[in-house]
Amino acid sequence: MSKKALLEQPASLPAAEAPKNKPGLRRPRNLWYTAGPFAVFLALFVLVAVLRPAFLTGGGLAILTVQAAPILLVALGQAMVLHVGSIDLSNAAIVIFAAIILAQTLGPLGPAAPVVTIALVTLIGAANGFLVAFGQIPSFALTLGTLGILQAASLVVSNATTVYATANTQLLAPLFGTALAGLPMAFWVGVVLAASLWAMLRFTKAGEGMTAVGLNETGALFSGLQTRWLKVVAFALSGLLAGVAGILVIAQAGAASSFGLGSDLLLPGIAAAIVGGTAITGGTTNPINIVFGALTVALVPIGAAAVGVTPQAQSLVYGLVIIAAVALTMSRSRGEVVK
Amino acid sequence: MSNASLAPRTGVETPALRLANVSKSFGSTHAVKNVSLEIPRHEVVGLIGENGAGKSTLLKILTGLYQPDSGVIEAAGRPVRFRKPQDAVAAGIGVVHQEQSLLSNLSVAENIAMNALSSKDAATRGGFYRWKRLNAEAAEILARVGSTIDPRTKVGDLSFVDRQMVEIARALRVDEAVHAAPLVILDEPTSVLERNETAILEREIRSLREIGSVLFVSHRLDEVLRICDRVVVMRHGEVVADVRREEVTEDDLFRLMIGQESRARVRRAGSAAGETPAVEVRGLGHRGHFKDVSFSVSAGRSLAIVGAMGSGRESVCRALFGAEPFDSGTLEVAGRPVQGWSMRKAVRKGLAYIPSERKVEGMVGGLSAAENLTLVHPREAARGPFLRRRARVKAAEEWFERLDVRPRDPHLPLGRFSGGNQQKVVMAKWLRAEELSVIILDHPLRGLDPGASQTVNDQIRAAQEGGAAVILLPDTLEEALEMADEILVMRDGEITARFDLSVVAPTSLDLLEKMV
Amino acid sequence: QQPIDKKDIVLVASVINTTNPYMASMIEGAKALSKKLDVPLEIVDSEGSSQTEISKIQAILAQGKKVALMVNTVASSDAPPIVNAVKAAGGYVTVWWNKPDNFEPWDQGDNFVAFQKHSGVESGQCTAKALADSIGGKGNIVALAGVLDSTTSQTRVAGLKDALKAYPDVNLLDTRPANWDPQLGLKETQNLLAKYGDKIDGIWAADDGMIIGAVQAVKDAGRINDVKFASDGLYPPVIDMMKSKMGGGAIAGETFHRGFMAAAIGLYTSYLAATGEIKPSELPKEKRNSLFKLSCVTPDNLADHTKYDGDIDGWMDTLIEKGPWDTEPVPLVSGGPEKLP
Amino acid sequence: MTDKDTGAGLLEAPAPSQPPHRTRRRFDAKNLGEVLALVGLIAVFAALNPTTFLTPENVRTILDHSSIPLIVGVGATLVILTGSIDLSVEGVMGAAGMTFVLMTANSRGSTDFGPWAIVAGIAVGVALGLMSGLIHTRLRVPSFIVTLGVWFVGLGIATVLFGDRAIPFLPDGGIKGWPSTLTFGLPNSFLLAAVFILAGIFVTRFTRLGRFAYAIGDSEEISQGNGIPVQRYKVYVFVVAGACSGAAGVLASLELGAGSATVGVGTLFVTIAAVVIGGTSLGGGKGGILRTAIGVLMLTVLNNGLILSGVSPNIQTAVSGTVLIVAVLVASWPHRSRLRIVK
């Protein structure tokens, strides 16, 4: 370990150096690295709008944000886990599990149901983190395992069928029913959460601790940080955000099933986090940029369909655009090791 | 290089390597400025300079890791360009880098032959390894440096010192690879070596002089004067002196490097033991690492633990700090026995630990210097869960001033400071604690230039005067004799002798006797 | 709502993927209808994902088009968001195969024109009967179901189990999900063959996609002459197997319904609502939650059913002439929701 | 501070003299752990299903089912040894499989290129692997995201090749029956996989490609410094992985006897889980192909055993997941320490 970490240490830094700047602010990173995800999204959006102007006039942006909202939430959770150097493969399964639980409890519990659901899945996320941190199991393997367990749990809890939210659905209606600046509340919820996470990472001890863990866990450990609990926090946040995404699933569909809406958010979530500039190696995350990452990831299939790419070739386009978007937005520095 | 007949006829005096006006900058940093120097055949050239003077950068240029921005390099009288490490190897240049650069999951033999393996040499046939031949060759080279490591061993299973020997063996392999007289470059090879290995290395360097030449970087001026024929001094990226050994003394070299006089070394006046020890261990043991270790240190006192590699003194220190477990005995901090000891608790109790593996354990290179500074004891730069960035930067600026950290930019990621300056920041992050009770220093001066060493030593003393107990694992016995009030000698995990320096004044030899 | 002018209408057919023969047939039907009506058509490929399905449909709506949509929903829960989006965009939608049970068109207004399907229970019953008869009313069978949470699969399995009550000597050994996928059908059948060995006399599958893998596994095991198959959909490859009397008539039973018919009926229903030719709120409930006729196919009556595939255009003419609820061979037989036995 | 005493005070005293020859550890007990786990699983299922589990028929089924993850596992292990990851497996299998089916005799009646169809299938794998490798190394995009993209690209190619026409079937007889034909009592598919595994082991022990994969996984920078053309070898590794996936796609199509864009469905997670269970570190540099082979057998035995034992399909993923977690937990428990970093 030592050798590797020793060599990778300076590598994870961006190359550009700016001269002295105002105290209290971190050195501004490469401008493109900061603005890249936004620029890529904007470019794609403009491209789609030019090729199919009706997309813009028909409220394309609102539709896009509806689709992007659950991806954004899952991506934010994933980014928190990536930030401490781990990965969470189970978070989409948590989304479905949360949605099924919420559908079943919304009637009997009413307004308490979302709270109960979120508390439950936050605990599940924390359990993931606990096993990773204290059981010292690689997160990739652990969450692959919990993915299977959660899938089974969803099937068992839902009796392998679609579960409907029977009453109190009006509680969730504003999420997609109300709009602010033309965009649905659900998306703004995601944006607010992104901003809070940004502030958390930047202005709190816990946030800085998580950054330290992601950059050099040993160093953080020797500084007396509770690195293991910080990991638990990251996974718990991933669970919590997946729970919010589960609420969106019910708000949108009023029903959930094990392989239905929300079950395939894992890969889009990871892609959105990385397109949003999150370093897969940990320690570098800008939650605000993940908003644009999620928008980009949601835009590609919609945009491809809108500009009339034949259905058979759409996944090809999706693959290429995701690669290109990451290639454009990734922060790289001279000599950095990319894995 | 391959065709010697094309070389200009410059006679026997052609230097092995000649640099003319070589420059290299990174952004606005001029790491190497207009350096011209010659390494004649059959000569050992020493290269010294402060931390960050540009030595490693120069060597990386010579070994094909960096391309110079300008200037000419001539090998055996012909201009060369090293685009990749193999080019340098092909020109007969072998190197031991400052940081170990072995592949820990490959075998010793593979590591030694790696340059050959990666350049279609006889070591492989059509991409296939010739294991027998590799192992035999490696065994032969290892024998030359007096090492008995099995070439088939995985490098990861070797001790640090053995790994250094493998590094050196690899550098020596260049004379197998080419027929030209080799140039072997050694970047601080001795800072991690034991005395007997250093002796072997010295012998090997002398025998290398017979066939080729050596460029040798070290911060140990005595060693440089003993081994080298000539010494080149760098400062701020430039060569400021190029002198023959006979012409200078250690003090001259010091002055040339730092630009000021070296301070005379004074032993600190001993301080008396206080009533309650800041830290006390009784019968501490950890199976396979150390056993029955008892000692105590009171506030304001300093304890040095000396011992050979594998004596277990590092494990004891790590156990004190909660980084490693212990399975018997008791540990008392400020008079109270501890339970469920961990690094976090240690930090809370005012213990500080400055590890020898600075870049991995001592700091988070990706965070800025200021952020590193408040990584421990963040409460003092925070309000509730929130950070006070301004307060922190102010604290950082203050400490930068106090320890003369260069550059004075607390926003720069710590990983980009030079080793010596990194060490100063690492010291500062512990020293700024409001209630520092014990400070454990594991080789705090490793790799530091003499100037930086002085600053760090001053800080240790200041902390001690401020009431902290100091536990020191020194680089040299002299360091122990100079800094400590009490010296413990450890061997094979047990304490073999104790010297209270206010009572007796042992010599290095006394200590050595108990160590082996 | 005002009727939409024909030239403003776009037909949209949303399918689960483009490579399953049933889905390919749906696309074919949508194209044929589009040509007949002379109305442009867009195909949505959901790539098996609810998320993709909804976002692509929304992308089309986003262009401000007035759609007449037929969607084969990936999962039941997709129906509400799609209906809501279409409603908001002023289009018309007919849903095929999956929707939540309590999500009825008449509660959603005119834009959700209808929900349509073939009975799953009936499908399970008729293939179960054919299979049980083909093994002489006695023996062991195994079943391959679709994706675990699919209602279509569940109703078909329920039909299978119901029909088997009449065959006390036919024993259903095991039911394994094979996710509608030929490759998984192959693997699961291999596992079942290993588990039960020569005990297996018949294999039932909820869909022909899986039976293709099952047949291959049985062929590899050298038992194609000993095992009978029954499944749903009568896909072209299965027609060939039946015609060629593979394994001495190994394919014992099938159901007949066609993707092209489903797509055309669904699209045409939406289209009629869009042009104002029908007013959904005035339709009887069975026309808004409809079960269409499903034919049981055995080797004996196969020829009656193969004729339609060759004359899709002709069938489209009949559809336009007779309307969505009254076109052979898939007339409306009753209203939903489907009742489990 | 400078050392005024010369010589004597240099650092620490000589280390206690070392044992003269330390031999390298070829086999450590951990290897045995995985084998024991496999044997344990077999024993449990044999006890639960005395009449069905250890029959030749079932053993053949298990071996046949393991063949595709084994073949893919060779490439996946190499990639993971270098510290990268290849997620594109299923897409590459689809593209290669469709290419093969359409170029050999099939029911769509496209031209029959004979054995060249197999070559073409593998070539598609190689091309996609090359694409992954080049994008990863030249544009320096993390392999995770590149291969995620290439997964979709492969799937897209397969879907385009499938088009909207009838399923292309392979004719009965001919090569279709080859994978399930028995040689020496074992299915050909497994024998082919065994060849891949042996070749893989040979590559990792005796060739530059394999040894450099380990070196790169240990540290790319040090490898670079040692003159290993890191980027080039990474591309090679991805190409090999692509070829393995391509071959697996061809084999899977032969087994199915038909073209299908989703012929690789489910392979990725089985393979990666097998690599991890086998003990190859996702961080790179540690592990090996034999370990992956054991991991694949464990998972295949587990899956087959659960079906034979009649475990409800609803909870089968939970059982597999729990076994995965327990396996990794048990394997890593002895290494637990307060300083251990696990990502």
Ligand SMILES: Nc1ncnc2c1ncn2[C@@H]1O[C@H](COP(=O)(O)OP(=O)(O)OP(=O)(O)O)[C@@H](O)[C@H]1O
């Ligand atoms: N990769 C790099 N990127 C940017 N700047 C660098 C880089 N390498 C070296 N430098 C700059 O070059 C200067 C010289 O560094 P170098 O490593 O050559 O010093 P050194 O003489 O080897 O120091 P030491 O005695 O500590 O080993 C440093 O101060 C640093 O600012």
Ligand SMILES: Nc1ncnc2c1ncn2[C@@H]1O[C@H](COP(=O)(O)OP(=O)(O)OP(=O)(O)O)[C@@H](O)[C@H]1O
């Ligand atoms: N990626 C990088 N970007 C910018 N500067 C760098 C980078 N890597 C190293 N440096 C600079 O290179 C110089 C040498 O780095 P290095 O880590 O070798 O320190 P050093 O001075 O040799 O340490 P020591 O005193 O322990 O020997 C440092 O001054 C550091 O600022």
Ligand SMILES: [Mg+2]
């Ligand atoms: Mg240096």
Ligand SMILES: [Mg+2]
């Ligand atoms: Mg140095």
